[in-house]
Amino acid sequence: MIDLKSKFIGIETPNPFWLASAPPTDKAYNVNRAFEAGWGGVMWKTLGEAGLPLVNVSGPRYGAWHGTDRTLMGFNNIELITDRDLEINLAEIIQVKKDWPDRGVVVSLMVPCEEQAWKDILMRVEDTGADGIELNFGCPHGMSERGMGAAVGQVPEYVEMVAAWCKQYSDLATIVKLTPNITDIRTSARGAVRGGADAVSLINTINSVMGVDLEQMKMSPSVGQQGSHGGYCGPAVKPIALHMLSEIAGDDECKGIPISGIGGVSNWRDAAEFMALGASNVQVCTAVMTHGFRIVEDMIDGLSRYLADHGMRSVDDLIGAAVPSVTSWNKLDLNYVAKAQIDQDSCIKCGRCHIVCEDTSHQAISTEINGERGFQVRDEDCVGCNLCVVVCPVENCITLRELDTGEIDVRTGKTVSADYQNWTQHPNNTAA
């Protein structure tokens, strides 16, 4: 078993598994339970400025998209930042940090976009002994309408400005949490880098309306007669988060900035994927809101075994290991040729590969073998698109076979070349 100890912008934790700033980290009671369960660190639920606490709705704050067997695929929420008194939160943070010196406690913050407001809150947080701050520039509902959260995160100059204030007025390690509700997330990441942030974390939740109740003809969930958009998260957003993560990890201007990965991380495999694409650690919320804190046991055990099985000595060997494999479409090798092949021994003859290829793709799968029901790829029509592979209910029954150099692609009649050639070099590209 490999020790999972993690060091992220100077914060040492026994493992890279953090709880995201969210309801599970709203108070000492929950955080203590999380640490007892084994979580490495928490992003304390976002604090606002001193004064009267804000008010949440007393109705549905969460909605979900379920799979057939009530598997939670996607989740959304309309909770605001903490609705508890600032003083209570700060006192609890002090106590928790004292009680759990080996765990990470970072305080999420969101105050109006004014220098004094940030100055005030930074002083208070410094006094708690917390390990750092995470700037909540991502919350897409409620707060953004008041000029905070995503309203800041969507303007790279504001991101830069606030990050700079934080570094100017405190010694706290500063993480900027990025919103995905923006055309190109790299622009705000670059703002964070320019402002001197120590790290970025992503993604925050995605603007979403979960659905419509077709009987009552109103959006769902709703608070009384109306609902409002919320922030989408959970397993469904993981591919979006991975994309944005890889964009930042591969961006020249952001090069080297530590990243905390967020977005549908539900288990050790997800965590390993985020880390392979450049995250130093991961933050989890929906998965614990689905199963409770105990899932961290398997995350710790599973990741540790994975590292051992793959000859990695620490999480550092994993971080960023797959980043070079991500490139832009323009750099893909157009001389690579693959064809689908169906393993007749494991084929159950459901015909799904045929009907999707026939109806929606390249008409490359026939329905008879020697006059009997059976499914076979016609190489002369197959473009290797992978559709049959993904719809086949039997894992590994249909696979893509890479054609060897020198083989003839019977679809194009061309001999497979060993030379790499991308679109920018392709003769058909008149702009090249």
Place this chain on the structure above:
Amino acid sequence: MTTFSSKSSGQSLPAGQRLSPADYQTNFADIHIPLDARSAIVEADRCYHCYGAPCQTACPTGIDVASFIRMISQKNEVGAAEKILSENIMGGTCARACPVETLCEDACVRHTEGDQPVKIGLLQRFATDRASELGAKFFTRQASTGHTVAIVGAGPAGLSCAHRLATLGHEVVIYEAHEKSGGLNEYGLAAYKMAGDYAQHEVQDILSIGGISVKHGVKVGEDITFAELQTNYDAVFMGVGLGANKEMQLDGEQVSGAINAVEYIHQLRQAKDLGQLPVGQNIVVIGGGMTAIDIAIQIKRLGANNVTMAYRRGKEHMNASHEEQEFALSEGVHIAHWAQPVSLQVKQGVITGVEFKRANIEGDETFTTPADMLFKAIGQSLAPIDVGAVEFVKHYGKYEVDNELRTSHPGIWAGGDCVAGNDGLAVSAVQDGKLAALSIHNTLTQSQV
């Protein structure tokens, strides 16, 4: 695979005593636990929605299984029911009584990958029950054609034929010798498969289309001549089933205690009080088909002590499916293979035992099984019916028909158990009735031109 979930109370009492009313209720309650809304959706989601789905090919009525299951998965149970019933008007009975383990579920591709098949039967039942609860009606009659068709027998074949003819605008009169419609659905299937008077419930649904009148207690050939049918109607459909029981050809077969299984099940299905049925202590059932299994289990559940099913050949030759055999065994029925009955032991006119020859062993080795009741379940044949001057071509004693269910005699169609080559399943009878109706319709409407 069929799952048999209701359990018998396990009580058995000596002859002359009866189980408690609660035991009868338990033992003859619905054998399948129907799917609830949630489990139906979960099960429906297991369906791969195959292209050219093998389950549809395996269904004698060609129900578009993959499509109706997809509708269930999208909570469109009523649409699913319409898809089922438009191919098989007795989709409700078939969902309960079809040997799905040898038909649609056997063909399910999930089998191929070593998994359990999709529970097609239970899903079909879920959809048809749900639509019925909602009072959904799917069929309307086309404009009247002015044609009338006589149907002999209100079983699955006759009712299916009648319903399709009625939708096509014909008037139908069914002649049924029994008091109730439904045929074997009402009188023959095991009671626990058709709990809740389901057969009559379905008959009412079918007849609600209108244009069908059923004359009960009328025997064709006795109360009305066959010639009258031919004269008074534009076409005749024979759905008479198999009314005669085969005999073992042993001495003393008419002795007290030796009973035709089909007749006993008929009584059981119609009994107001199951406690009034005669039940012995030691039962021998002769036969290896569904009827043998059904009587063996039902007599056990009525409180018989020892029940032995004796079949003259091996396990693999039995007509009853593997699942049905397993069910019987789990109910405590003993199955004796390679047991050929050679004589009945009788004392004072009452059966006391059956002597069997061991058919898989050379020589005359025999053994005797004590029996105070013997059920004969060795098959049925066409009952004699006076058809006047008409002469039907028959094959192994059953009506020979072409692929449109036309008999050798013009204007007369036949389907279901009474025709040669039929497998004896309700679902096949329904298909025969449906195809015959289409053929009758084509014939009648074309001759109009």
